[in-house]
Amino acid sequence: MTPAHAAVETEITVSEAVTFPDGIPGFEACRHWVVMAAEAATPLRRLHAIDGTEASFLAIDPRSVLEGYRCELSAADRLRLGAREDEPLLWLALVMMEPSGALTVNLRAPIVINPRTMTGQQVLPHNCLYPLRHVLLPAE
Amino acid sequence: MLVFTRRKHEAIMIGDGVEVRILRVGKEGVRLGIVAPPEVRVHRREIYDQIRDANQSAVVTPGQFTQLADRLKKAK
Numbered sequence: 001m002t003p004a005h006a007a008v009e010t011e012i013t014v015s016e017a018v019t020f021p022d023g024i025p026g027f028e029a030c031r032h033w034v035v036m037a038a039e040a041a042t043p044l045r046r047l048h049a050i051d052g053t054e055a056s057f058l059a060i061d062p063r064s065v066l067e068g069y070r071c072e073l074s075a076a077d078r079l080r081l082g083a084r085e086d087e088p089l090l091w092l093a094l095v096m097m098e099p100s101g102a103l104t105v106n107l108r109a110p111i112v113i114n115p116r117t118m119t120g121q122q123v124l125p126h127n128c129l130y131p132l133r134h135v136l137l138p139a140e
Numbered sequence: 141m142l143v144f145t146r147r148k149h150e151a152i153m154i155g156d157g158v159e160v161r162i163l164r165v166g167k168e169g170v171r172l173g174i175v176a177p178p179e180v181r182v183h184r185r186e187i188y189d190q191i192r193d194a195n196q197s198a199v200v201t202p203g204q205f206t207q208l209a210d211r212l213k214k215a216k
Contacts, residue, residue: 022181026192044209055199058208076178094198097208106198109191124183124191132194137215 017050018113021080024122025109027055033120035090035113045092047111059092062107065136071110071128082117089114101139108132 017032024030029052036046043064047057062069071091073083083089090113094106107130113120144152151161157177164171174182200208 021179024195025188026195042209042213044212046205056202056205057195057198058200058205060212076181079178094195095200095208095212096194096198097200097204098197103208103211106191106194109194122191122195124181124187132190137211140211 018118018120020120020122022121023049023052024111027052029053030055035092047092047094058095059111060095060105060136062091062093062105062110062130065093065105065134066107066130069107069130071123071125071130073112073123073125077112077121077123077125080121081112081114081119083114087114087116095136096133098133098139102135103137104133105136106132107134 017034020031020033022028027049030049031052032050034048034050036048037044043061045059045061047059049055069091073081077083081089092111092113094111096104096106098104108128109122109124109132111120112123146152146162148162148165151159153159158180159175161173161175162170163173176182
């Protein structure tokens with residue numbers, strides 16, 4: 001994107017990364033991830049796995065997609081994240097490009113990160129009925 | 141694959157911390173109760189597979205990344 005963006009990628013070390021103890025489904029070996037702002041003042045983020053099968057994802061705050069978006073974390077989820085009661089957490093939904101060219105977003109299984117403990121996981125809430133592929137932009 | 145015959149209320153242990161108990165056996169299916177430590181995540185297999193497939197289709201190359209971010213920015 002910009003030279004500064006590229007520089008950030010090369011300087012990242014594991015200590016600055018968010019630890020995902022189980023990786024995420026399909027990327028179980030990816031234990032360390034970095035979160036980068038795609039661009040200032042947008043809800044877009046870039047998630048990049050720095051170990052396992054290196055992979056990049058585009059992610060967006062689900063609350064910027066759907067007003068009032070809310071998923072309840074289970075006690076076990078909170079424990080895994082080391083999240084205290086009412087602790088601010090970073091919620092991100094992964095963006096997918098469909099074969100049709102449409103952009104969809106996974107509101108069903110959000111990525112949740114605790115910035116204090118630098119721990120993250122993909123949550124599969126049992127009570128979350130948001131779509132797995134919510135259309136963000138139709139095919140061009 | 142390890143195969144067991146179990147009846148209602150019987151259970152199996154997986155390792156030291158995971159218990160799978162048969163709660164009900166019916167025509168429609170078998171109801172299982174699972175006790176596991178919090179670090180062990182338990183999911184229905186088909187849900188896990190759906191999320192895995194979605195994650196795999198979410199991978200973007202650096203080129204796609206810029207293109208997608210631009211498309212989303214323009215749409216705002």
